[in-house]
Amino acid sequence: MHGRWRRVLRTPLGLTATVLVVAVLALAVLGPVLWGTGAEAVDTDDILAQPSAEHWAGTDNLGRDILLRVLVAARLSIMLALLAVVISMVVGLLLGSLPFLVGSRFGRLVSAAVNIAVAFPGVLLALFFAVVFGVGATGAVLAIGLAGAPGFARLTQTLVAGVAARDFVAAARIAGVGRVRILFRHVLPNIAEPLVVNATIGAGSALLSFSALSFLGLGVQPPSYDWGRLLYDGIGAIYVNAAAALAPGLAVLLAGLAFNLFGESVAKGLGVDVGTGPHTVHRTARIRPVDRSDRETGGAELEAAPSDLVLDVRDLEVTLPGASGPVRPVRGVTFSVRRGEAVGIVGESGSGKSLTALAITRLVGDEGRVDAARLELLGHDLRAPDTAVRRRMLGTSLAMVFQDPMTSFNPAHRIGGQLAEVAIHHQGMSRRAGLRRAVDRLSAVRIPDAPTRARQYPHQFSGGMRQRAMIGMGLMGTPALIVADEPTTALDVTVQQQVLDLLAAIRAADEVALVLISHDVAVVTEVCDRVMVMYAGRVVEDLPATDLATAALHPYTRALVAAVPDMTTDLAEPLATIPGRPVAPADVPPGCAYADRCPLATARCRDEDPPLVADPRVRPDHRVACWHAGEPLPAGQAGRNTDELVESP
Structure with a gap:
């Protein structure tokens, strides 16, 4: 951090701007001390004097030295401007953080109000508030502060939304950390730099605005004076002594500049982009039970959960708003995970894999x-209202491993402190005990020199x-369940294997259940006991991992397997691909969603959506949703024919 600030000073612009700001602040502190007496000295024999060696900017209508008064006025001008900036920042932070704290419904109202306020020119808002709060320095400070608040609020909303969408915030929410604590510990430290930069730039704008109000007679009132008030007095005598107006005007210009x-040099030196676009904020969804009278259940009843059942999901659906109405990217997903079992979820992008994991967590x-007809973790109903007990259960019994390790941690805090927060928050440990536990867990996941690493930041x-x-x-x-969403996507092959070996070791040691989401069929086959293949938001095949490469029945599953080259792939032939494009969640056809890409599709496939059922010709734990399951594919089509395994009906 200190090195980044030093880079600011090494640039000519940064060094010049820093010297100017230090000079202005020094003038504000020392001006009244050095020249306060001289600035108040009245000389009726030298009224409205022209600039001279004794009075460089002349005198006013009481014979007081104008230049000395300009130097002394620096304190009040800058102090009031900075106070207005503080008000803008505090109010802006509050308004900008409210959508994150209160949720989307009330947050949208706050955002709309901020957007309306930003649409008005700042000067008009300042004049409006100046009339509301009345003439004087106090009213002007409040007016300028509140007029600048919408801009800070808009910036804060954007920055908070960007940070809140990152994985380390989602991890904190899974751990049961409250939104207020997340805001102060994880969000605000990561947006401090752009806010400071904008506050610095805003100080110059506030100084100009405050001087304008004083010039209009709405700000500082006699006998007090700031640069705006001196400019007002100087304008009255501009034809007699132009320096009387030029001196305070030049002071406002230099200080604002x-x-x-x-602010601009700091922004460039720190690499701060204050124009960051808005991001989607992920928050906890409303989960309600399904009315089974209007849902297809495939004939399965809600039997009692076995004692070794960790996760039980029945008829899971996720509905999101769309441009043309509600969209269902996850449709009727049903599966369970037992203690020590690993279940893989594979499919193309947009098939609903990650959204299924997000719904579970x-x-x-x-x-x-x-x-969902049933959504339970260790027998606890995840559809029930949120409580401290359930947050504690989720924070200790469920672990989420996100796709991008770069965003898995808060870059503003040390690794050990972030791990210790879980133990402190949920297990009542002291900070020292939590840090010891963090070091122990870092050692458990094979991080060398864990005590030293615990004191380092994520970028290290x-x-x-x-x-x-x-x-x-x-x-x-x-944890009884680990949900790993593409945990090896951004890693090289060697590190991928290390992470997979670690997950396997954790499963074996403590009988932890695992849900592994991946595009890589080979990875899922190696790690998992069972594989669910998803397409267009639903499970089209659920089979043992050992059968994935040789005994898959659904044409889509066979095409996925065939698209992965192996040691027997003919290098002279083009790689196998799946024709067409995945179905958009907002445009799912009435029949089988894969029909338009399937070489076996018939009219029945396009009219009737096949249920996910066990095929009587294969193992009872092998379920498939296809009217032509196991039929040979036409020659030249992607996929392995299984006619030697299953006879065609």
């Missing part, structure tokens, strides 16, 4: 709705170490 240049946005870890540390955060409690 100093603050603006300093309660991370679907407020705008989304999660419906490699990608694989960050991913292992993220797994270590999940192990701070006693």
